[in-house]
Amino acid sequence: MxxxxxxxxxxxxxxxxxxxxxxxxxxxxxxxxxxxxxxxxxxxxxxxxxxxxxxxxxxxxxxxxxxxxMPMPALLYKADPARAERWRVLFAEHAPDIEWRVWPDIGDPADIHYLGAWLAPDDLQELLPNLKVLFALSAGVDQLDLSRIPKSLPVVRLLDPGISHGMCEYASFAVLSLHREMLRYRQQQVEGLWKAQPLIPANKRRLGVMGLGLQAQHILSSLKPFGFQLSGWARSAHQVEGVTCYAGEEQLSEFLGQCDILLCVLPLTAQTEGILNRQLFERLPEGAALINMGRGGHLVETDLLDALDSGQLSAAVLDVLQKEPAPADHPFWQHPKILLTPHVAAMTQPESAFPGLLDNIRRFERGEAMQGQVDRGQGY
Known part of the structure; x- marks a missing residue:
């Protein structure tokens, strides 16, 4: 035998x-x-x-x-219910060996090997004893309390080309809106004022990006054709073609001093929380403008209002806030120097995100390294 x-x-x-x-x-x-x-x-x-x-x-x-x-492994989806059906169809067509389940109908928890979520349940380890990987259905993971997630459980960011495209679109819109004085023209329209503002050539406008990760580099590449003077800053040293790069606290002031438009796409960590504050704004050239596409936790909102009212900053485009949605009485709603959007710079689309997610599942099954796995020490 x-x-x-x-x-x-x-x-x-x-x-x-x-x-x-x-x-x-x-x-x-x-x-x-x-x-x-x-x-x-x-x-x-x-x-x-x-x-x-x-x-x-x-x-x-x-x-x-x-x-x-034998029971097939299951993936539990715990995110936007409106997109659950699109995810289900993709798994049924391309990964029929993985059972699709939607929170809170988890079925037998022992079958669940993968969790795809925006927020993880508090009792994660007890609820899903056989969980192998937590896939964060987002480009960042700051919404997850990593201290409550077992260190042995891999946490993997979503690598979605659709998110990169959306971020590039929004960055181009925001930068060009500030470059071409669209906030001033919007206010002039309200006042019934027909007046041309001075036009500064793009090659005379200095654009600085805080953060030099993958998304930031895509954004910088998408802005190169306009001819802006491009620079970038990150905590660690980077080299990006066509971009003057700065690193660390010792080079932050030099970087800020030459930014006419400052764009933030930093990850939110203990080191970057509240980094967009009064002290930082004072190191920018007078009349500079701000774009925050990172997280609401980066910005000290009262410091921004003071900088706008004093003229230290001329305008701001904000896609994220400390509290979302913003309450009806939030001062940003009616501020003439602020353009506010409801966290729409990029949204996960199942059709573009699915290939990367499935590739990581297959990598895990083969015992290979997954792409986008979070470094617990750095928090991203």
Missing amino acids: IYAELALSDVQINCFSPRKRQIPSCPASTTQSAGQRCFSVTPTLCKRLFRQILLATCGMMGLHFHTQE
Whole structure:
């Protein structure tokens, strides 16, 4: 009798020997008694043909066999319900071996190997004891309390080209709106004032980006054709073609001093929370403008109001706030120097995000490194 196991699918085929025999490699037992499992194969493709071959083989060997369906791994979705059906269709078409479940209908929690979520449940470890990977369905992970997530559980950011495209579109819109004085023209329209503002050539306008990660580099590349003078700053050193790069606290003042428009796409960490504050604004040239596409936690909102009212800053485009949605009495709503949008710079689209998510699942299944895995030490 031969024992073999090919862990390739959700169907397990067991053959039974009528005689007692030694099979050291069999995980069921080192000594097989009559009726114990001693041949196990789990095929991936052509399951019906595979069953027929095994039936004939076992018959010739005088063995009996039966098939047992093994539960397939499940992914639990805990994010925007409006997009759940689009995700389900993609998994059904391209990954039928992964069961799709939607929070709060988790079914048997033991089957759930993957969680795709914006926010993780508080009792994660107790609720999902067999969870293998937490996929954050977002470009960042600051909305997750990593201290409450087991360190042994990989947390993986979503690598979605659709998010990059959206961020580039929004950045271009925001930069060009400030460059071409659109906030002033909006106010002039309200006042019924027909007046041309001075036009500064793009190659005379200095644009600085805080953050030099993947999204920031995509944004800088998308802005190059306009001819702006481009610079970037990050906590660690970077080299980006066509961009003057600065690094660390020791070079922050030099970077800020040459920014006519400052765009923030930093990740939100303990080190970057509140970084857009009075002290930073005072290091910008008088009349500079601000764009915040990072997180609301980067900005000290009262300091921005003071800088706008004093003229230290001329305008701001904000896609994120400390509290979202903004309350009806928030001063940003009616401020003539602020353009406010409701966190729409980029939104996850299942069709563009799915390939990267599935690729990471397959990487995990093969024991390979996943792309976008969060560094717990850095928080992103």
